[in-house]
Structures are given as structure tokens and as C-alpha cells.
Amino acid sequence: MTMEVLGCDGGKQEGKFLVTMRLGDRVLLDAGSAASLSNEEQKAVEKVLISHAHLDHVHELGFLADTRLSQTDASLEVYGSRAAISIIREHYMNDLLWPDFSRIVMDGTPAMIYREFVDYDWLELGDGLAIMPVPVNHGAGGRGFLIRSKTACIAYSGDTGPTEDIWRLAAEQENLALVVVEVSFPDGMESTALASDHLTPSLLATEMKKLDRDVPIYAFHLKPWFRHEIVRDLSRHFIDRAVLLLRGERIEF
Ligand SMILES: [Zn+2]
Ligand SMILES: [Zn+2]
Incomplete structure (x- = not known):
């Protein structure tokens, strides 16, 4: 299985792309930059798994749905926690800010179908791909994921x-290959990170002690304006074990 990084930044400015990962051709993880895919690639997407309903993670979900509507009869399945789905329905695709695509039905098929995660359960997505949603410490219905292919996790x-929980469950996976983890702020802004439920490199070091597995760390969701400080702090804590995720990168697992 391939995880392709379409966007991995924690803020929007020139050359930066909000979080979206593509698993194979048919599944997206978050939709911050979903519309950066070509028309044909957007048509091929069947499922979008939303980690949480903050704007930087759902921003282009509505544009993806719009692109698909006039070009394919297949429904777009949108998965999320109950809280995340209700936020999207009430505050984004509510027929006010943007159409409610779940109520647009063509030939008996709704353009969008919402599906609620079952936490701590493996959700089979085809081609040997499965994900397990795990509640994490973040607003808007936040979930992390274990992502399993035929060979690795x-x-x-x-x-x-x-x-x-995400670290406890990850540690139980014998074939854990790597972690992809957010690092939004530099060490000097720990109080800001904690107040907004994010991590710094120093806080990440504590998280990795909970995991207690010597696997590569891919950091993402950096606030672009603190990038240099975050990179400096990451290398102080992790030397070369932690690397930055980059747009266009393809992780095989
Ligand atoms: Zn968030
Ligand atoms: Zn975010």
C-alpha cells in the first residue's frame, strides 16, 4: 500500500498544503488539500476518512464533492467520529455555507454518505487496507489512526x-513500521501547544517514551511560521530519527 502526501502543513501560506494523505487511489485521509488532485484522481476517490472537523482538515471536502457530483454517479463516503460528522453537517455542508451533498440524490444515489467510525475497531477498506480510529486529545471529534496494509502498520x-491509547495500541502491533505524528509548535511555545491540544518536539519525546518502539518518526502539521525552530528542536531531541513529512512523498508500507 502507498500513502501519498498531498498536504502535511499546519497552516496555509504560499507553497504550503493543508493535511491530506492518499491511501492507494480510492481513500483519502483528511481533505485539507483534496482538490489539489486532478479531476480524474478526484473521481477515483471513494472514501474520505476525517480525523476531525477543524477547518484545516475538511477545507476541500466540499470542493471534492462538488467536482465529483457532475461527473460520477458513485457516492462519496465520508467517515468520521460522531462529533466530527455533526460539525460538518451543521456548520459546513448545511445548505447555507455549502450544499448538503447527502441530500442531493441522482438516480437514487446520494452524492455523499456519512458513516460514523466505530472506535477501536478495524474498518476494512479493500485491497488489504484497514484503519482503526482511536480517540486522541484534540477537539472537533479528534481521532488518530492505526493504518494496516497486508504487510505493515x-x-x-x-x-x-x-x-x-494510540501509543498503547501502536505498541501492540508487531509489524509497526513507522509513526506519523503531529508537531505543531516549537519547544518555546509549550503552553500554547498544550492550550490548543498540539505537540512540541519536547512533548513528542515524552509521547515516544509511551510508545517505546524504535521506529522512524515522520513529523507533520508544523506551523509554517515556526518551521525553523521546530526543526531545530526536533533534531535536538531525536537527532536523525525524526524526519519531516513532505508533500509529494510516497510511503510504501
Ligand atoms: Zn485540529
Ligand atoms: Zn490541524
């Missing part, structure tokens, strides 16, 4: 402050 933190 990735732990994906989503947005989170210090948390427990």
Missing part, C-alpha cells in the same frame, strides 16, 4: 496533544 496521530 502505521500509527498516525492526527492532531493531538499528549495522549495515551
Whole structure:
């Protein structure tokens, strides 16, 4: 399985792309930059798994739905926690700010179908791909994921402050290959990170002690304006074990 990084930044400015990962051709993890895909690639997407309903993670969900509507009869399945789905329905695709695509029905098929996660359960997505949603310490219905292919497993933190379950469950996966984890702020802004339920490199070091597995760390969701400080602090704590995730990168697992 391939995880392709379409966007991995924690803020929007020139050359930066909000969080979206593509698993194979048919599944997206978050939709911050979903519309950066070509028309044909957007048509091929069947499922979008939303980590949480903050704007930087759902921003282009509505544009993806719009692109697909006139070009394919297939429904777009949108998965999320109950809280995340209700926020999207009430505050985004509510027929006010943007159409409610779940109520647009063509030939008996709704353009969009919402599906609620079952936490701590593996959700089979085809081609040997499965994900397990795990509640994390973040607002808007935040979930991290274990992502399993036929051969390996990735732990994906989503947005989170210090948390427990995702690391405990990741440690139980014998074939854990790597972790993808958010690091939004530099060490000097720990109080801001904690107040907004995010991590710094120093807080990440504590999280990785909970995991207690010597696997590569891919950091993402950096606030672009603090990038240099975050990179400096990451290398102080992790030397070369932690690397930055980059747009266009393809992780095979
Ligand atoms: Zn968030
Ligand atoms: Zn975010």
C-alpha cells in the first residue's frame, strides 16, 4: 500500500498544503488539500476518512464533492467520529455555507454518505487496507489512526496533544513500521501547544517514551511560521530519527 502526501502543513501560506494523505487511489485521509488532485484522481476517490472537523482538515471536502457530483454517479463516503460528522453537517455542508451533498440524490444515489467510525475497531477498506480510529486529545471529534496494509502498520496521530491509547495500541502491533505524528509548535511555545491540544518536539519525546518502539518518526502539521525552530528542536531531541513529512512523498508500507 502507498500513502501519498498531498498536504502535511499546519497552516496555509504560499507553497504550503493543508493535511491530506492518499491511501492507494480510492481513500483519502483528511481533505485539507483534496482538490489539489486532478479531476480524474478526484473521481477515483471513494472514501474520505476525517480525523476531525477543524477547518484545516475538511477545507476541500466540499470542493471534492462538488467536482465529483457532475461527473460520477458513485457516492462519496465520508467517515468520521460522531462529533466530527455533526460539525460538518451543521456548520459546513448545511445548505447555507455549502450544499448538503447527502441530500442531493441522482438516480437514487446520494452524492455523499456519512458513516460514523466505530472506535477501536478495524474498518476494512479493500485491497488489504484497514484503519482503526482511536480517540486522541484534540477537539472537533479528534481521532488518530492505526493504518494496516497486508504487510505493515502505521500509527498516525492526527492532531493531538499528549495522549495515551494510540501509543498503547501502536505498541501492540508487531509489524509497526513507522509513526506519523503531529508537531505543531516549537519547544518555546509549550503552553500554547498544550492550550490548543498540539505537540512540541519536547512533548513528542515524552509521547515516544509511551510508545517505546524504535521506529522512524515522520513529523507533520508544523506551523509554517515556526518551521525553523521546530526543526531545530526536533533534531535536538531525536537527532536523525525524526524526519519531516513532505508533500509529494510516497510511503510504501
Ligand atoms: Zn485540529
Ligand atoms: Zn490541524
